[in-house]
Amino acid sequence: MIDSLQAGYGIQDAVSFSTGKGDLAKAILAHTSGSSAEVYLHGGHITSWKTFNGDELFFLSRESWFEPGRPIRGGIPIVFPQFGGGTLPAHGIARTSEWKLSGSSVLDSGEVCIELTLLSDDMTLGVWPHEFALRLKVMLGAESLTARLSVDNSGLDSFDFQAVMHTYFAIGDIGKCAVHGLEGVTLIDSLAGCGKSAESRPAIRFAGETDRIYLSAPDALQIDDEANGRRISIAKNGMADVVVWNPWVNKSKRISDLGDDEYLRMVCVETGVIEHPIHLTPKETWSGETVFTFGSI
Numbered sequence: 125m126i127d128s129l130q131a132g133y134g135i136q137d138a139v140s141f142s143t144g145k146g147d148l149a150k151a152i153l154a155h156t157s158g159s160s161a162e163v164y165l166h167g168g169h170i171t172s173w174k175t176f177n178g179d180e181l182f183f184l185s186r187e188s189w190f191e192p193g194r195p196i197r198g199g200i201p202i203v204f205p206q207f208g209g210g211t212l213p214a215h216g217i218a219r220t221s222e223w224k225l226s227g228s229s230v231l232d233s234g235e236v237c238i239e240l241t242l243l244s245d246d247m248t249l250g251v252w253p254h255e256f257a258l259r260l261k262v263m264l265g266a267e268s269l270t271a272r273l274s275v276d277n278s279g280l281d282s283f284d285f286q287a288v289m290h291t292y293f294a295i296g297d298i299g300k301c302a303v304h305g306l307e308g309v310t311l312i313d314s315l316a317g318c319g320k321s322a323e324s325r326p327a328i329r330f331a332g333e334t335d336r337i338y339l340s341a342p343d344a345l346q347i348d349d350e351a352n353g354r355r356i357s358i359a360k361n362g363m364a365d366v367v368v369w370n371p372w373v374n375k376s377k378r379i380s381d382l383g384d385d386e387y388l389r390m391v392c393v394e395t396g397v398i399e400h401p402i403h404l405t406p407k408e409t410w411s412g413e414t415v416f417t418f419g420s421i
């Protein structure tokens with residue numbers, strides 16, 4: 125499989141393939157600046173994004189599963205067609221499905237690009253009875269990583285879906301981390317279970333379990349990893365909502381694929397469509413993207 129991926133989509137000094145954890149196939153993206161990224165075909169899952177000096181920007185749990193049918197804990201899990209619990213498996217079927225490579229290139233900008241596709245099949249139709257094509261385009265620049273998600277309705281009936289990039293960021297210390305850009309935004313506190321409220325803080329800091337859905341949030345956000353003196357800027361487009369999550373002590377102990385102490389070095393700032401699911405009629409396409417850029421505080 126690796127040989128055929130390399131033959132079909134390998135690009136010298138830019139895109140290569142190898143067997144990763146759990147003997148799962150992964151793509152390795154290398155930018156001329158020295159930045160890099162890794163993407164598993166399992167789940168269409170971006171698991172690593174490193175700066176030109178090798179600093180890892182995405183969190184990946186040391187306890188993560190790397191096996192068919194189970195989601196990887198960290199990087200960017202693709203949540204589709206359902207966010208959270210409901211009639212489908214939690215966070216949907218995309219993150220536990222086997223995606224295929226569908227393209228690779230080096231753009232005129234110098235960004236290294238691959239595309240992965242997940243097509244509905246008997247397995248997905250047995251869980252969610254709609255025909256779709258889900259595509260993830262990953263573009264790696266010197267200081268940026270762009271993830272663009274699109275959904276084609278390839279069937280004969282309309283359907284509604286939610287889609288979220290459930291991004292886990294690596295940080296030095298959750299006690300020295302701030303998320304900027306959500307002041308005044310209407311939110312649902314998943315822990316409080318009581319309607320909507322407004323974010324009163326210019327900067328969100330963490331002193332306990334945090335699980336909040338921000339509705340129709342601004343497209344520009346910022347994560348300050350103060351312990352490392354690093355800033356991650358987030359620019360979303362076509363993705364109205366944001367989720368901020370840290371499991372803290374007790375929930376971490378209940379998550380078997382997360383180390384008990386790992387909450388100290390991670391924060392999820394997720395981008396997607398949650399409150400107003402997208403309605404696609406046959407042959408319609410939706411797309412949304414998030415651009416991540418790293419820099420210093």
Ligand code: TA6
Nearest residue numbers: 208214215290314335367369394
């Ligand atoms: O996005 C926040 C959240 O919905 C939390 O409630 C928590 O469940 C987290 O996702 C992780 O979910 P997972 O199914 O990956 O364990």
